[in-house]
Amino acid sequence: MTNLLQIGSITEAMRERLESAFTIHQVDNFDAKKITHVVTNGHDGLSPDIMSSLENLKVISGYGVGYDAIDTVEAVRRGIIVTHTPNVLNEEVATTALLLMLSCYREVLRDDAYVRSGDWEVKGGAPLTRSADNQTVGILGLGRIGQAIANKLAPWNATIVYHSRNKKDVEYTYYKSVTEMAKDCDVLICITPGGPSTDNIVNSEVMEALGPNGTLINVSRGSVVDESALIDALKSGKLGWAGLDVFESEPAVPEALRNLPNTVLLPHVGSGTVETRAAMGALTVENLLKHLKDGTVISAVPECAHL
Numbered sequence: 001m002t003n004l005l006q007i008g009s010i011t012e013a014m015r016e017r018l019e020s021a022f023t024i025h026q027v028d029n030f031d032a033k034k035i036t037h038v039v040t041n042g043h044d045g046l047s048p049d050i051m052s053s054l055e056n057l058k059v060i061s062g063y064g065v066g067y068d069a070i071d072t073v074e075a076v077r078r079g080i081i082v083t084h085t086p087n088v089l090n091e092e093v094a095t096t097a098l099l100l101m102l103s104c105y106r107e108v109l110r111d112d113a114y115v116r117s118g119d120w121e122v123k124g125g126a127p128l129t130r131s132a133d134n135q136t137v138g139i140l141g142l143g144r145i146g147q148a149i150a151n152k153l154a155p156w157n158a159t160i161v162y163h164s165r166n167k168k169d170v171e172y173t174y175y176k177s178v179t180e181m182a183k184d185c186d187v188l189i190c191i192t193p194g195g196p197s198t199d200n201i202v203n204s205e206v207m208e209a210l211g212p213n214g215t216l217i218n219v220s221r222g223s224v225v226d227e228s229a230l231i232d233a234l235k236s237g238k239l240g241w242a243g244l245d246v247f248e249s250e251p252a253v254p255e256a257l258r259n260l261p262n263t264v265l266l267p268h269v270g271s272g273t274v275e276t277r278a279a280m281g282a283l284t285v286e287n288l289l290k291h292l293k294d295g296t297v298i299s300a301v302p303e304c305a306h307l
């Protein structure tokens with residue numbers, strides 16, 4: 001049997017299928033020389049220490065589309081194929097982005113607390129909220145998920161604008177500058193990859209451009225948003241609201257952020273439904289099984305597509 005190193009947890013369905021073809025080793029007990037395949041996830045990735053110890057490594061299969069926790073430069077240098085799970089989670093993550101946006105606009109957490117506390121009976125009707133209809137929504141990263149977000153916003157009659165590295169062949173207005181886009185937006189939704197090229201791309205200047213009536217939604221990576229600047233902007237009122245699924249040092253979330261009333265916070269569950277996680281798990285496994293069968297994979301990350 002081929003030897004697979006498991007980083008992080010895998011589902012029972014994944015384990016059953018993997019055990020038919022691999023001997024699965026855990027990180028606390030493995031013989032580095034034997035390992036040819038790794039299964040991991042977007043959060044844990046593969047540490048440089050473990051990666052360098054695996055001299056016979058051929059494939060790293062990631063459960064998730066984001067692969068910023070895997071050193072692809074080193075993988076390409078060593079001829080190791082990195083795979084991920086694009087497309088199967090587009091709709092779910094887009095739904096999460098909208099869930100956060102609508103929750104901020106309609107103050108779902110505040111009003112839920114109003115009912116539960118009994119305040120409704122004592123104080124009467126809750127204060128009014130803002131309509132999420134007819135908003136200008138800036139999508140930072142108009143890729144697979146970004147486009148799914150744009151599609152899902154159509155029933156709310158949103159005007160979509162976007163910033164990506166490259167201008168796309170779409171009807172939406174393109175902005176070269178994130179700050180200039182933020183000035184024209186009611187909502188900014190971040191859905192780029194993480195990593196050095198997007199590190200703190202949403203800084204205090206962008207947040208102030210979005211403004212006191214603006215809403216920031218982050219379903220990308222915590223590193224994309226300057227978290228301490230975000231806390232300052234939300235506290236001072238320079239930014240109106242934030243809906244966040246991802247954080248700088250997950251699972252730690254700064255107390256200051258947790259105490260702010262103008263935030264909606266989720267524990268990185270953008271793709272976290274039974275259905276979507278099953279599809280991601282299946283693709284993660286199929287990449288490994290296909291490599292065993294014929295030396296190729298289904299969904300290599302772009303950097304490894306030529307390997």
Ligand code: NAP
Binds near residue numbers: 141143144165221269
């Ligand atoms: P994708 O199709 O590759 O789209 C990424 C988009 O980001 C592209 O439009 C790309 O622009 C843009 N981009 C990349 N680097 C950029 C930069 N430096 N500046 C500006 N724009 C940049 O990826 P996807 O499948 O939509 O996934 C996007 C990311 O979402 C993942 O990498 C992951 O971090 C995150 N994610 C989060 C969750 C969650 O649970 N919260 C779930 C899934 C994914 P070009 O097209 O011009 O290159």
Ligand code: 8YV
Binds near residue numbers: 044065
């Ligand atoms: C996953 C994600 O929760 O796909 C991604 O990039 O962030 C999420 O879908 C994560 O990768 C699982 O570890």
